[in-house]
Amino acid sequence: MRKILVVGAGQSGLQLALGLQSHGYEVTLMSNRTADEIRSGRVMSTQCMFHTALQHERDLQLNFWESQAPKIEGLGVSVAAPGSWGEGPAARAIDWVGRLDGYAQSVDQRVKMAGWMETFAQRGGRLVIHGAAVGDLDYFARAYDLVLVSAGKGELVQMFGRDASRSPYTEPQRALAVAYVHGLAPRPEHPDFHAVRCNLVPGVGELFVMPTLTTSGPADILFWEGIPGGPLDVFNGVKDPSEHLSLTLGLMERYTPWEYARATKAELTDAGGTLAGRYAPTVRNPVGRLPGGGLVLGVADVVVANDPITGQGSNSASKCAAAYLASILEHGEKEFDEPWMRQTFDRYWETAQHVTKWTNAMLAPPPEHILNLIGAAGQLQPAADRFANAFNDPADFENFFYEPEKTNAYLASISGA
Structure with a gap:
């Protein structure tokens, strides 16, 4: 029985750990938080998963919330008429909705990761609650056939050098601000139709609105992506959730009044329902070298971190986990050496490169x-x-x-x- 260590309990790490477990591997999962701490903590993302990524979950029978989460059947684009917000409420120059061939869904990662982590433990997986540093991995690596790092933040990421040829940006291209709300009314033109709404405000940023399932049931995510230094870049240092929501709604009233009109009764789902931050989109070298000479393989956001403007983060994480799982299963009893690690990443990059190219294009005018x-x-x-x-x-x-x-x-x- 081959022993594999997965560090990080997000979409990719947990999907991979559960997939390996279902094939008889002896898997240890390291998380810096317990399932209860994740469930009662702050929102972590704005996940909207499309058909292919959802199918990877179904293939592993991990789609526990499929019947409860809203079925997102379309994706709409609205563009504010340039300059129209100077005098009064902005007007829409463009407004349409495309229909998806297979529905999308969003499940709050607090719900999904906590549930998956409990499932992993119930199925006999070894769960270690411990924040991992490079020194810890150096110690643990000797006891495992393969170490996978899927913790996309913190010290461990520094082991994976930036790939400048695939990373055109050195600075964050958007300031991000997320609020999970109850009480959002449907769009009047499509009252029974769930869609992700992409509202583009030229020269200012973007507002995304997406139906989701959170800890307290169906809800909606309001997600501003502001050009740094511009009028949307006002969330830095805002700690009070109600102030965060107030800022979100005020910006909606000015720049996307058609969305604000259905948000007049919106209230936060919970005290942990807001998130703000920024990061530079980066592709990294997939192989990390430990001080003792051992090698570790980076997973998902660790190696390909795109801006969330194209909604691909959790989709890419699911696709990465599926590609890595297939590579591990095909490799059998052979050593997980550096050439295999690079080939495994290259297999994922075949799909990830399209996400990176598209996302970087959408960040530019x-x-x-x-x-x-x-x-x-x-x-x-x-x-x-x-x-x-x-x-x-x-x-x-x-x-x-x-x-x-x-x-x-x-x-x-x-x-x-």
Whole structure:
């Protein structure tokens, strides 16, 4: 029986630990918090998982909340008319919704990670509640066939050097602010239709609104991404949750009044329902070397950390866990050496590279052909649907998004021009 240590109990670490466990591996999971501490703590993310990532969970029979979480059937894009918020409430220059081929879902990671961690322990997994430092791993590594690091923050990440060729940004490109709320009314034009809403405010930032399942039942996430130094970059140092919500709603009233109109009765789901921060999108070397010479393999956010503007974090984590699980199972009894680690990461990078390219493109001001594409999707439903479904498979953006010639050819093909 092969012994594997997984450090970090997020989407990827837990999915991988549970997957390995189901195949008879002896798995130890290190987490710096207990399941109860996670469940009663602060929200950790704005996860919205699309069909492929959800299917990885179903394949492992880990979709415990599928019947309770809202089924997200579409993805809508609204663009504020440039400059319209100077005089009074902003107006919408663009507003459309694309329909997803397979529904998406969001489950608060406090619910999911706590539940999965308890499942792992109930199934006989060894759970160690301990914050791990490099020195700890140096000690533990000798006792395991493979050590996987999926703790995306803190000292351990420093073992994995930045890959400058794949990391165009050295500074955070957005200031992030999240609030989980009850009491959000549905969009009046689609009262029975759950969709993620992407509201773009040119030169200012983005507001995402997404249905979720949290510790107190169905809810919605209000998520501002502000250009650093701009009018949305006001959450730094805000500790009071009610002040955080008040700022969120005030910005909605000014920049996205169509969303604010349904948020007048919004209240926080709980005292831990807010989050703010920022980080620079970074791709790292996947192999970390311990002081004693041992090697560890980085997982998900440790090796590919994208800005959440494209909603890919938990999707990428699920896809990384699935790719790594397949590589480990195929490797059998052979040594988990450095060439195998690099091949395993390369297998994940085949999908992750498309996420990184798309996300970095969305962080920059959009070129004219992208503005044309987003505008045309308001009149051409196939374009809206294709854009929405590319959130599930970002590789498709290669076919119609980055190059003006491909965008124009695609729009011509569906408009009959």
